[in-house]
Amino acid sequence: MRFVRPETLEEAATLLGQESGVTRIISGGTDVMVQMRSGLVAPDLVVDLKHLTGLRSITPEAGGFRIGAAVSGAQLGEHEGVCALWPGVVEGVQLIGSTQVQGRATMVGNLCNGSPAADAVPGLVAADATVRIMGPNGSRDCPVAEIPAGPGRTTLGKGEFVTSVFLPARPERSGDAYLRFTPRTEMDIAVAAAAVSLTVDAKGVVTAARVALGAVAPTVMLVPEAAAAIIGTTLDDAAQAALAAAASAACNPIDDKRGTIEFRTRVAGVLARRAALIALARAGGQN
Amino acid sequence: MKTIHVSTTVNGDAAEFICGPDESLLDVLRNRLGLTGAKEGCGTGDCGACSVMLDGRLVCSCLVLGAEAEGVTVDTIEGLAEGDHLHPLQQSFIDHAALQCGVCTPGILVAAKALLDRNPDPTETEVRYWLAGNLCRCTGYDKIIHAVMDAAKTMRAA
Ligand SMILES: Cc1cc2nc3c(=O)[nH]c(=O)nc-3n(C[C@H](O)[C@H](O)[C@H](O)COP(=O)(O)OP(=O)(O)OC[C@H]3O[C@@H](n4cnc5c(N)ncnc54)[C@H](O)[C@@H]3O)c2cc1C
Numbered sequence: 001m002r003f004v005r006p007e008t009l010e011e012a013a014t015l016l017g018q019e020s021g022v023t024r025i026i027s028g029g030t031d032v033m034v035q036m037r038s039g040l041v042a043p044d045l046v047v048d049l050k051h052l053t054g055l056r057s058i059t060p061e062a063g064g065f066r067i068g069a070a071v072s073g074a075q076l077g078e079h080e081g082v083c084a085l086w087p088g089v090v091e092g093v094q095l096i097g098s099t100q101v102q103g104r105a106t107m108v109g110n111l112c113n114g115s116p117a118a119d120a121v122p123g124l125v126a127a128d129a130t131v132r133i134m135g136p137n138g139s140r141d142c143p144v145a146e147i148p149a150g151p152g153r154t155t156l157g158k159g160e161f162v163t164s165v166f167l168p169a170r171p172e173r174s175g176d177a178y179l180r181f182t183p184r185t186e187m188d189i190a191v192a193a194a195a196v197s198l199t200v201d202a203k204g205v206v207t208a209a210r211v212a213l214g215a216v217a218p219t220v221m222l223v224p225e226a227a228a229a230i231i232g233t234t235l236d237d238a239a240q241a242a243l244a245a246a247a248s249a250a251c252n253p254i255d256d257k258r259g260t261i262e263f264r265t266r267v268a269g270v271l272a273r274r275a276a277l278i279a280l281a282r283a284g285g286q287n
Numbered sequence: 288m289k290t291i292h293v294s295t296t297v298n299g300d301a302a303e304f305i306c307g308p309d310e311s312l313l314d315v316l317r318n319r320l321g322l323t324g325a326k327e328g329c330g331t332g333d334c335g336a337c338s339v340m341l342d343g344r345l346v347c348s349c350l351v352l353g354a355e356a357e358g359v360t361v362d363t364i365e366g367l368a369e370g371d372h373l374h375p376l377q378q379s380f381i382d383h384a385a386l387q388c389g390v391c392t393p394g395i396l397v398a399a400k401a402l403l404d405r406n407p408d409p410t411e412t413e414v415r416y417w418l419a420g421n422l423c424r425c426t427g428y429d430k431i432i433h434a435v436m437d438a439a440k441t442m443r444a445a
Protein backbone atom coordinates (compact mmCIF):
# COMPACT_ATOMS: atom_id res chain seq x y z
CA MET A 1 0.00 0.00 0.00
CA ARG A 2 1.11 3.53 -0.82
CA PHE A 3 0.03 6.60 1.16
CA VAL A 4 0.09 9.88 -0.76
CA ARG A 5 -0.72 13.47 0.07
CA PRO A 6 -1.02 15.23 -3.29
CA GLU A 7 -0.16 18.92 -3.56
CA THR A 8 -3.18 19.82 -5.66
CA LEU A 9 -6.62 18.48 -6.56
CA GLU A 10 -5.43 17.98 -10.15
CA GLU A 11 -2.54 15.85 -8.96
CA ALA A 12 -4.94 13.81 -6.84
CA ALA A 13 -7.23 13.22 -9.82
CA THR A 14 -4.34 12.11 -12.01
CA LEU A 15 -2.97 9.85 -9.33
CA LEU A 16 -6.33 8.20 -8.63
CA GLY A 17 -7.19 8.01 -12.33
CA GLN A 18 -3.94 6.24 -13.23
CA GLU A 19 -3.83 3.77 -10.35
CA SER A 20 -4.71 0.31 -11.62
CA GLY A 21 -5.17 -1.19 -8.15
CA VAL A 22 -7.66 -0.56 -5.37
CA THR A 23 -7.83 3.06 -4.19
CA ARG A 24 -9.31 4.71 -1.14
CA ILE A 25 -9.46 8.29 0.04
CA ILE A 26 -8.92 8.73 3.74
CA SER A 27 -11.06 11.56 5.07
CA GLY A 28 -12.02 10.73 8.66
CA GLY A 29 -10.83 7.15 8.17
CA THR A 30 -13.62 5.83 10.39
CA ASP A 31 -14.83 3.46 7.69
CA VAL A 32 -11.57 2.96 5.76
CA MET A 33 -9.47 2.05 8.80
CA VAL A 34 -12.04 -0.43 10.09
CA GLN A 35 -12.39 -2.04 6.65
CA MET A 36 -8.62 -2.29 6.19
CA ARG A 37 -8.18 -3.83 9.58
CA SER A 38 -10.92 -6.40 9.07
CA GLY A 39 -9.43 -7.35 5.72
CA LEU A 40 -12.54 -6.21 3.87
CA VAL A 41 -10.39 -4.02 1.65
CA ALA A 42 -6.65 -3.96 0.97
CA PRO A 43 -6.01 -0.71 -0.90
CA ASP A 44 -2.96 -0.30 -3.11
CA LEU A 45 -3.21 3.47 -2.87
CA VAL A 46 -4.58 5.61 -0.03
CA VAL A 47 -4.88 9.33 -0.71
CA ASP A 48 -5.17 12.01 1.96
CA LEU A 49 -6.68 15.31 0.80
CA LYS A 50 -7.37 16.96 4.14
CA HIS A 51 -4.52 19.47 3.90
CA LEU A 52 -5.68 20.91 0.55
CA THR A 53 -7.19 24.42 0.43
CA GLY A 54 -10.89 24.52 1.16
CA LEU A 55 -11.25 20.89 2.15
CA ARG A 56 -11.69 21.80 5.79
CA SER A 57 -13.56 25.09 5.52
CA ILE A 58 -17.20 26.07 5.71
CA THR A 59 -17.93 29.10 3.50
CA PRO A 60 -21.19 31.03 2.97
CA GLU A 61 -22.22 30.85 -0.70
CA ALA A 62 -25.37 32.16 -2.39
CA GLY A 63 -27.32 32.18 0.86
CA GLY A 64 -26.28 28.63 1.68
CA PHE A 65 -23.02 27.01 2.68
CA ARG A 66 -20.20 25.19 0.93
CA ILE A 67 -18.72 22.60 3.25
CA GLY A 68 -15.31 21.11 2.51
CA ALA A 69 -15.22 17.34 2.07
CA ALA A 70 -12.90 16.88 5.06
CA VAL A 71 -15.01 18.85 7.58
CA SER A 72 -15.67 16.58 10.57
CA GLY A 73 -19.02 16.11 12.29
CA ALA A 74 -17.69 17.93 15.34
CA GLN A 75 -16.59 20.91 13.24
CA LEU A 76 -19.93 21.04 11.44
CA GLY A 77 -21.84 20.92 14.73
CA GLU A 78 -19.92 23.96 16.00
CA HIS A 79 -20.93 26.07 12.99
CA GLU A 80 -23.87 28.22 14.08
CA GLY A 81 -24.83 29.25 10.57
CA VAL A 82 -25.20 25.71 9.23
CA CYS A 83 -26.94 24.54 12.42
CA ALA A 84 -29.47 27.37 12.09
CA LEU A 85 -30.14 26.89 8.37
CA TRP A 86 -30.10 23.08 8.13
CA PRO A 87 -30.62 21.62 11.63
CA GLY A 88 -31.90 18.34 10.23
CA VAL A 89 -28.75 17.77 8.20
CA VAL A 90 -26.56 18.50 11.21
CA GLU A 91 -28.53 16.21 13.52
CA GLY A 92 -28.11 13.36 11.03
CA VAL A 93 -24.35 13.89 10.83
CA GLN A 94 -24.04 14.13 14.60
CA LEU A 95 -25.75 10.79 15.15
CA ILE A 96 -22.72 9.10 13.59
CA GLY A 97 -20.74 7.20 16.22
CA SER A 98 -19.23 8.53 19.43
CA THR A 99 -17.55 11.81 20.36
CA GLN A 100 -14.30 10.26 19.14
CA VAL A 101 -15.81 9.26 15.79
CA GLN A 102 -17.36 12.73 15.44
CA GLY A 103 -13.88 14.22 15.78
CA ARG A 104 -12.97 12.64 12.43
CA ALA A 105 -15.99 11.36 10.48
CA THR A 106 -17.15 13.41 7.49
CA MET A 107 -20.45 13.67 5.59
CA VAL A 108 -18.63 12.90 2.36
CA GLY A 109 -17.05 9.73 3.77
CA ASN A 110 -20.48 8.71 5.02
CA LEU A 111 -21.92 9.30 1.53
CA CYS A 112 -19.09 7.68 -0.44
CA ASN A 113 -18.87 4.63 1.82
CA GLY A 114 -22.25 3.80 0.30
CA SER A 115 -24.06 2.34 3.28
CA PRO A 116 -27.86 2.25 2.88
CA ALA A 117 -28.02 3.16 6.59
CA ALA A 118 -25.62 6.13 6.39
CA ASP A 119 -27.02 8.68 8.83
CA ALA A 120 -25.84 11.85 7.07
CA VAL A 121 -27.31 10.99 3.69
CA PRO A 122 -31.12 11.19 4.08
CA GLY A 123 -30.82 14.73 5.47
CA LEU A 124 -28.58 15.76 2.56
CA VAL A 125 -30.98 14.22 0.03
CA ALA A 126 -33.99 15.92 1.65
CA ALA A 127 -32.03 19.21 1.57
CA ASP A 128 -31.39 18.75 -2.17
CA ALA A 129 -27.69 19.18 -1.44
CA THR A 130 -25.16 18.82 -4.24
CA VAL A 131 -21.57 17.67 -4.18
CA ARG A 132 -18.71 19.14 -6.19
CA ILE A 133 -16.68 16.40 -7.79
CA MET A 134 -13.12 16.61 -9.08
CA GLY A 135 -11.80 14.08 -11.55
CA PRO A 136 -9.45 13.45 -14.45
CA ASN A 137 -11.87 15.41 -16.69
CA GLY A 138 -12.16 18.39 -14.36
CA SER A 139 -14.86 19.49 -11.99
CA ARG A 140 -18.63 18.84 -12.00
CA ASP A 141 -21.58 19.21 -9.63
CA CYS A 142 -24.02 16.39 -8.86
CA PRO A 143 -27.06 16.03 -6.56
CA VAL A 144 -26.28 13.95 -3.48
CA ALA A 145 -29.29 11.76 -4.33
CA GLU A 146 -27.48 10.53 -7.47
CA ILE A 147 -24.29 9.39 -5.71
CA PRO A 148 -25.34 6.12 -3.99
CA ALA A 149 -25.53 3.18 -6.40
CA GLY A 150 -26.05 0.24 -4.03
CA PRO A 151 -24.54 -1.09 -0.82
CA GLY A 152 -20.86 0.00 -0.85
CA ARG A 153 -21.10 1.48 -4.34
CA THR A 154 -21.33 5.00 -5.77
CA THR A 155 -21.77 6.52 -9.22
CA LEU A 156 -18.38 8.27 -8.99
CA GLY A 157 -16.19 7.48 -11.99
CA LYS A 158 -12.59 6.30 -12.04
CA GLY A 159 -10.35 8.90 -10.43
CA GLU A 160 -13.26 11.04 -9.25
CA PHE A 161 -13.63 12.33 -5.70
CA VAL A 162 -15.74 14.84 -3.82
CA THR A 163 -14.25 18.18 -2.81
CA SER A 164 -17.25 19.82 -1.13
CA VAL A 165 -20.93 19.62 -0.27
CA PHE A 166 -23.24 22.54 -1.04
CA LEU A 167 -26.25 23.16 1.16
CA PRO A 168 -28.49 25.66 -0.63
CA ALA A 169 -30.29 28.74 0.66
CA ARG A 170 -33.87 28.14 1.70
CA PRO A 171 -37.03 30.22 1.71
CA GLU A 172 -38.46 31.70 4.88
CA ARG A 173 -40.59 29.35 6.99
CA SER A 174 -38.56 26.27 6.14
CA GLY A 175 -37.46 23.46 8.42
CA ASP A 176 -35.91 20.01 8.27
CA ALA A 177 -35.43 17.04 10.59
CA TYR A 178 -33.89 13.57 10.68
CA LEU A 179 -34.92 10.61 12.82
CA ARG A 180 -33.59 7.07 12.95
CA PHE A 181 -34.58 3.98 14.85
CA THR A 182 -31.82 2.05 16.61
CA PRO A 183 -32.12 -0.61 19.32
CA ARG A 184 -29.63 1.34 21.45
CA THR A 185 -29.55 5.11 22.04
CA GLU A 186 -25.87 5.52 21.06
CA MET A 187 -23.29 3.76 18.91
CA ASP A 188 -25.70 1.83 16.72
CA ILE A 189 -26.65 1.61 13.04
CA ALA A 190 -30.07 2.69 11.80
CA VAL A 191 -32.72 0.00 11.25
CA ALA A 192 -34.93 2.59 9.54
CA ALA A 193 -34.51 6.33 9.10
CA ALA A 194 -36.30 9.32 7.61
CA ALA A 195 -35.47 12.93 6.78
CA VAL A 196 -38.00 15.60 5.84
CA SER A 197 -37.39 19.13 4.59
CA LEU A 198 -40.36 21.42 4.02
CA THR A 199 -41.50 25.00 3.53
CA VAL A 200 -44.84 26.45 4.63
CA ASP A 201 -46.64 29.63 3.58
CA ALA A 202 -47.96 32.29 5.96
CA LYS A 203 -51.11 30.23 6.51
CA GLY A 204 -49.12 27.14 7.45
CA VAL A 205 -49.80 25.26 4.22
CA VAL A 206 -46.87 23.13 3.03
CA THR A 207 -45.72 24.57 -0.29
CA ALA A 208 -42.65 22.40 -0.86
CA ALA A 209 -41.33 19.19 0.67
CA ARG A 210 -38.71 16.50 0.19
CA VAL A 211 -38.76 13.18 2.02
CA ALA A 212 -35.82 10.75 2.07
CA LEU A 213 -35.59 7.33 3.71
CA GLY A 214 -32.57 5.41 4.97
CA ALA A 215 -31.92 1.71 5.73
CA VAL A 216 -35.05 0.48 3.96
CA ALA A 217 -33.69 -0.07 0.43
CA PRO A 218 -30.31 -0.80 -1.22
CA THR A 219 -29.60 2.95 -1.17
CA VAL A 220 -30.88 5.99 0.67
CA MET A 221 -33.77 7.16 -1.47
CA LEU A 222 -35.88 10.19 -2.22
CA VAL A 223 -39.62 9.43 -2.01
CA PRO A 224 -41.53 11.99 -4.10
CA GLU A 225 -44.89 10.28 -3.35
CA ALA A 226 -44.37 10.93 0.36
CA ALA A 227 -43.64 14.60 -0.32
CA ALA A 228 -46.68 14.85 -2.59
CA ALA A 229 -48.83 13.52 0.25
CA ILE A 230 -48.19 16.62 2.35
CA ILE A 231 -47.76 19.41 -0.19
CA GLY A 232 -50.88 21.61 -0.15
CA THR A 233 -51.87 20.44 3.35
CA THR A 234 -51.31 21.81 6.86
CA LEU A 235 -50.00 18.39 7.90
CA ASP A 236 -53.35 17.55 9.43
CA ASP A 237 -54.05 14.01 10.59
CA ALA A 238 -55.10 12.84 7.13
CA ALA A 239 -51.94 14.24 5.53
CA GLN A 240 -49.79 12.65 8.21
CA ALA A 241 -51.40 9.27 7.58
CA ALA A 242 -50.95 9.66 3.82
CA LEU A 243 -47.29 10.58 4.33
CA ALA A 244 -46.64 7.54 6.50
CA ALA A 245 -48.44 5.25 4.05
CA ALA A 246 -46.50 6.62 1.06
CA ALA A 247 -43.20 6.27 2.90
CA SER A 248 -43.94 2.69 3.93
CA ALA A 249 -45.08 1.84 0.39
CA ALA A 250 -41.68 2.93 -0.98
CA CYS A 251 -39.71 0.59 1.31
CA ASN A 252 -37.84 -2.40 0.00
CA PRO A 253 -35.81 -3.40 3.05
CA ILE A 254 -33.70 -6.37 4.04
CA ASP A 255 -34.92 -8.84 6.64
CA ASP A 256 -32.49 -9.54 9.45
CA LYS A 257 -32.23 -10.00 13.18
CA ARG A 258 -32.06 -6.26 13.74
CA GLY A 259 -35.33 -5.60 11.94
CA THR A 260 -37.81 -7.61 9.91
CA ILE A 261 -39.23 -6.35 6.63
CA GLU A 262 -42.57 -5.63 8.31
CA PHE A 263 -40.92 -3.74 11.15
CA ARG A 264 -38.63 -1.62 8.98
CA THR A 265 -41.48 -0.79 6.61
CA ARG A 266 -43.84 0.28 9.36
CA VAL A 267 -41.22 2.22 11.32
CA ALA A 268 -40.04 4.14 8.23
CA GLY A 269 -43.57 5.52 7.88
CA VAL A 270 -43.77 6.46 11.55
CA LEU A 271 -40.37 8.17 11.43
CA ALA A 272 -41.31 10.11 8.28
CA ARG A 273 -44.45 11.36 9.99
CA ARG A 274 -42.63 12.38 13.17
CA ALA A 275 -39.76 14.00 11.26
CA ALA A 276 -42.30 16.01 9.25
CA LEU A 277 -43.85 17.33 12.46
CA ILE A 278 -40.45 18.39 13.81
CA ALA A 279 -39.59 20.02 10.47
CA LEU A 280 -42.93 21.83 10.56
CA ALA A 281 -42.30 23.14 14.07
CA ARG A 282 -38.85 24.34 12.97
CA ALA A 283 -40.44 26.09 10.01
CA GLY A 284 -42.65 27.93 12.47
CA GLY A 285 -45.83 26.21 11.29
CA GLN A 286 -48.43 24.37 13.32
CA ASN A 287 -50.57 21.38 12.59
CA MET B 288 6.11 -1.35 1.64
CA LYS B 289 7.74 2.04 1.56
CA THR B 290 8.12 3.59 5.01
CA ILE B 291 7.14 7.17 5.66
CA HIS B 292 8.95 9.81 7.65
CA VAL B 293 6.62 11.87 9.83
CA SER B 294 7.30 15.08 11.80
CA THR B 295 4.73 15.89 14.43
CA THR B 296 4.24 17.34 17.90
CA VAL B 297 3.45 15.00 20.77
CA ASN B 298 2.54 16.42 24.20
CA GLY B 299 4.11 19.73 23.27
CA ASP B 300 7.44 18.34 22.05
CA ALA B 301 8.57 17.90 18.48
CA ALA B 302 8.61 14.21 17.58
CA GLU B 303 9.74 12.34 14.49
CA PHE B 304 9.14 8.77 13.51
CA ILE B 305 9.23 6.38 10.60
CA CYS B 306 6.20 4.18 10.03
CA GLY B 307 4.58 1.90 7.52
CA PRO B 308 1.89 3.46 5.28
CA ASP B 309 -0.81 1.29 6.85
CA GLU B 310 0.34 1.63 10.45
CA SER B 311 -2.14 3.23 12.86
CA LEU B 312 -1.24 6.20 15.03
CA LEU B 313 -2.00 3.98 18.02
CA ASP B 314 0.68 1.48 16.95
CA VAL B 315 3.11 4.32 16.32
CA LEU B 316 2.52 5.82 19.76
CA ARG B 317 2.87 2.47 21.51
CA ASN B 318 5.54 0.70 19.50
CA ARG B 319 7.67 3.49 18.09
CA LEU B 320 7.36 6.36 20.57
CA GLY B 321 7.09 4.24 23.74
CA LEU B 322 3.84 5.94 24.78
CA THR B 323 1.87 2.93 25.95
CA GLY B 324 -0.83 4.85 27.83
CA ALA B 325 -3.29 4.64 24.94
CA LYS B 326 -4.55 1.07 24.78
CA GLU B 327 -5.92 -1.11 22.02
CA GLY B 328 -9.23 -2.51 23.18
CA CYS B 329 -10.77 -3.22 19.78
CA GLY B 330 -8.90 -1.50 16.96
CA THR B 331 -12.18 -0.61 15.29
CA GLY B 332 -13.33 2.63 16.92
CA ASP B 333 -15.78 1.04 19.32
CA CYS B 334 -14.11 1.15 22.74
CA GLY B 335 -12.27 4.47 23.06
CA ALA B 336 -9.32 2.96 24.97
CA CYS B 337 -7.01 4.49 22.34
CA SER B 338 -8.41 8.04 22.71
CA VAL B 339 -5.98 10.90 22.06
CA MET B 340 -6.33 14.53 21.03
CA LEU B 341 -5.45 15.34 17.41
CA ASP B 342 -5.18 19.09 16.74
CA GLY B 343 -7.39 19.63 19.77
CA ARG B 344 -10.07 17.10 18.79
CA LEU B 345 -10.85 13.87 20.59
CA VAL B 346 -10.26 10.90 18.26
CA CYS B 347 -9.62 7.16 18.33
CA SER B 348 -5.92 6.78 17.49
CA CYS B 349 -6.66 3.29 16.12
CA LEU B 350 -8.64 4.98 13.31
CA VAL B 351 -5.85 7.40 12.36
CA LEU B 352 -2.87 6.50 10.20
CA GLY B 353 0.52 7.35 11.65
CA ALA B 354 1.23 9.06 8.33
CA GLU B 355 -1.71 11.41 8.92
CA ALA B 356 0.05 12.84 11.99
CA GLU B 357 2.39 14.85 9.77
CA GLY B 358 2.30 18.48 10.89
CA VAL B 359 -0.41 18.06 13.50
CA THR B 360 -0.36 18.10 17.30
CA VAL B 361 -1.04 14.93 19.25
CA ASP B 362 -1.83 14.98 22.97
CA THR B 363 -1.90 11.73 24.90
CA ILE B 364 -2.58 10.61 28.46
CA GLU B 365 1.15 10.88 29.17
CA GLY B 366 0.82 14.68 28.95
CA LEU B 367 -2.04 14.96 31.46
CA ALA B 368 -0.10 15.13 34.73
CA GLU B 369 2.39 17.94 35.24
CA GLY B 370 5.45 16.06 36.43
CA ASP B 371 4.43 14.38 39.66
CA HIS B 372 1.41 16.60 40.01
CA LEU B 373 -1.67 14.64 38.97
CA HIS B 374 -4.46 16.30 37.00
CA PRO B 375 -7.64 16.76 39.10
CA LEU B 376 -9.33 14.11 36.94
CA GLN B 377 -6.60 11.58 37.75
CA GLN B 378 -6.83 12.39 41.46
CA SER B 379 -10.60 12.10 41.37
CA PHE B 380 -10.41 8.65 39.69
CA ILE B 381 -8.14 7.50 42.52
CA ASP B 382 -10.36 9.03 45.21
CA HIS B 383 -13.49 7.44 43.74
CA ALA B 384 -11.80 4.13 42.96
CA ALA B 385 -13.12 4.67 39.42
CA LEU B 386 -10.97 1.97 37.88
CA GLN B 387 -10.53 -1.74 38.19
CA CYS B 388 -8.20 -3.28 35.59
CA GLY B 389 -7.48 0.23 34.30
CA VAL B 390 -7.41 -0.56 30.57
CA CYS B 391 -10.19 1.90 29.76
CA THR B 392 -8.89 4.58 32.16
CA PRO B 393 -6.37 6.47 29.98
CA GLY B 394 -8.94 6.84 27.20
CA ILE B 395 -11.63 7.94 29.60
CA LEU B 396 -9.35 10.52 31.21
CA VAL B 397 -8.39 11.98 27.83
CA ALA B 398 -12.04 12.05 26.76
CA ALA B 399 -13.23 13.54 30.06
CA LYS B 400 -10.59 16.27 29.90
CA ALA B 401 -11.75 17.14 26.39
CA LEU B 402 -15.28 17.53 27.74
CA LEU B 403 -14.32 19.64 30.77
CA ASP B 404 -12.11 21.90 28.65
CA ARG B 405 -15.12 22.89 26.58
CA ASN B 406 -17.83 22.52 29.22
CA PRO B 407 -16.63 22.99 32.82
CA ASP B 408 -20.09 22.32 34.26
CA PRO B 409 -21.65 19.36 32.42
CA THR B 410 -24.79 17.58 33.59
CA GLU B 411 -24.58 13.87 34.36
CA THR B 412 -26.47 13.17 31.13
CA GLU B 413 -23.94 15.21 29.15
CA VAL B 414 -21.07 13.28 30.72
CA ARG B 415 -22.74 9.96 29.95
CA TYR B 416 -23.37 10.85 26.29
CA TRP B 417 -19.91 12.34 25.83
CA LEU B 418 -18.33 9.12 27.15
CA ALA B 419 -20.64 6.78 25.21
CA GLY B 420 -17.69 5.83 23.00
CA ASN B 421 -15.57 4.75 25.98
CA LEU B 422 -16.34 1.21 27.05
CA CYS B 423 -15.31 -0.23 30.42
CA ARG B 424 -15.41 -3.99 30.36
CA CYS B 425 -15.08 -4.03 34.14
CA THR B 426 -18.36 -2.03 33.94
CA GLY B 427 -17.45 0.54 36.58
CA TYR B 428 -19.48 3.23 34.84
CA ASP B 429 -21.16 4.76 37.87
CA LYS B 430 -17.93 5.49 39.67
CA ILE B 431 -16.42 6.84 36.46
CA ILE B 432 -19.27 9.29 35.98
CA HIS B 433 -19.13 10.42 39.60
CA ALA B 434 -15.36 10.86 39.42
CA VAL B 435 -15.74 13.09 36.36
CA MET B 436 -18.55 15.14 37.95
CA ASP B 437 -16.49 15.57 41.10
CA ALA B 438 -13.33 16.55 39.21
CA ALA B 439 -15.38 19.14 37.32
CA LYS B 440 -16.49 20.59 40.66
CA THR B 441 -12.91 20.71 41.96
CA MET B 442 -11.70 22.35 38.77
CA ARG B 443 -14.47 24.96 38.88
CA ALA B 444 -13.50 25.87 42.42
CA ALA B 445 -9.80 26.17 41.57
C1 LIG C 1 -17.54 3.20 16.25
C2 LIG C 1 -18.18 3.63 14.96
C3 LIG C 1 -19.51 4.00 14.95
C4 LIG C 1 -20.13 4.40 13.77
N1 LIG C 1 -21.45 4.78 13.81
C5 LIG C 1 -22.06 5.18 12.67
C6 LIG C 1 -23.43 5.62 12.70
O1 LIG C 1 -24.07 5.66 13.76
N2 LIG C 1 -24.01 5.99 11.53
C7 LIG C 1 -23.32 5.98 10.36
O2 LIG C 1 -23.91 6.35 9.35
N3 LIG C 1 -22.05 5.58 10.29
C8 LIG C 1 -21.39 5.18 11.41
N4 LIG C 1 -20.08 4.78 11.37
C9 LIG C 1 -19.39 4.71 10.07
C10 LIG C 1 -18.52 5.95 9.72
O3 LIG C 1 -18.09 6.61 10.88
C11 LIG C 1 -19.28 6.95 8.85
O4 LIG C 1 -19.72 6.36 7.69
C12 LIG C 1 -18.41 8.19 8.53
O5 LIG C 1 -19.24 9.27 8.13
C13 LIG C 1 -17.38 7.94 7.45
O6 LIG C 1 -16.70 9.15 7.18
P1 LIG C 1 -15.11 9.21 7.14
O7 LIG C 1 -14.75 10.60 6.81
O8 LIG C 1 -14.52 8.64 8.36
O9 LIG C 1 -14.85 8.25 5.89
P2 LIG C 1 -13.55 7.46 5.44
O10 LIG C 1 -13.37 6.24 6.23
O11 LIG C 1 -12.40 8.40 5.35
O12 LIG C 1 -14.01 7.07 3.95
C14 LIG C 1 -15.15 6.28 3.73
C15 LIG C 1 -15.30 5.97 2.24
O13 LIG C 1 -15.53 7.16 1.52
C16 LIG C 1 -14.53 7.34 0.55
N5 LIG C 1 -14.20 8.76 0.56
C17 LIG C 1 -13.75 9.48 1.63
N6 LIG C 1 -13.57 10.76 1.27
C18 LIG C 1 -13.91 10.85 -0.04
C19 LIG C 1 -13.94 11.93 -0.97
N7 LIG C 1 -13.57 13.17 -0.63
N8 LIG C 1 -14.36 11.67 -2.24
C20 LIG C 1 -14.74 10.41 -2.60
N9 LIG C 1 -14.73 9.36 -1.75
C21 LIG C 1 -14.32 9.58 -0.49
C22 LIG C 1 -13.37 6.48 0.94
O14 LIG C 1 -12.60 6.08 -0.19
C23 LIG C 1 -14.08 5.34 1.60
O15 LIG C 1 -14.52 4.40 0.66
C24 LIG C 1 -19.41 4.40 12.55
C25 LIG C 1 -18.06 4.03 12.55
C26 LIG C 1 -17.44 3.66 13.74
C27 LIG C 1 -15.98 3.28 13.73
Ligand code: FES
Binds near residue numbers: 350
Ligand atom coordinates in the same frame (compact mmCIF):
# COMPACT_ATOMS: atom_id res chain seq x y z
S1 FES D 1 -8.85 0.52 20.25
FE1 FES D 1 -9.45 2.33 19.27
S2 FES D 1 -11.53 2.44 19.78
FE2 FES D 1 -10.98 0.52 20.61
Ligand code: FES
Binds near residue numbers: 391392425427
Ligand atom coordinates in the same frame (compact mmCIF):
# COMPACT_ATOMS: atom_id res chain seq x y z
S1 FES E 1 -11.47 -0.59 34.53
FE1 FES E 1 -11.25 -2.41 33.39
S2 FES E 1 -12.04 -1.80 31.47
FE2 FES E 1 -12.56 -0.15 32.67
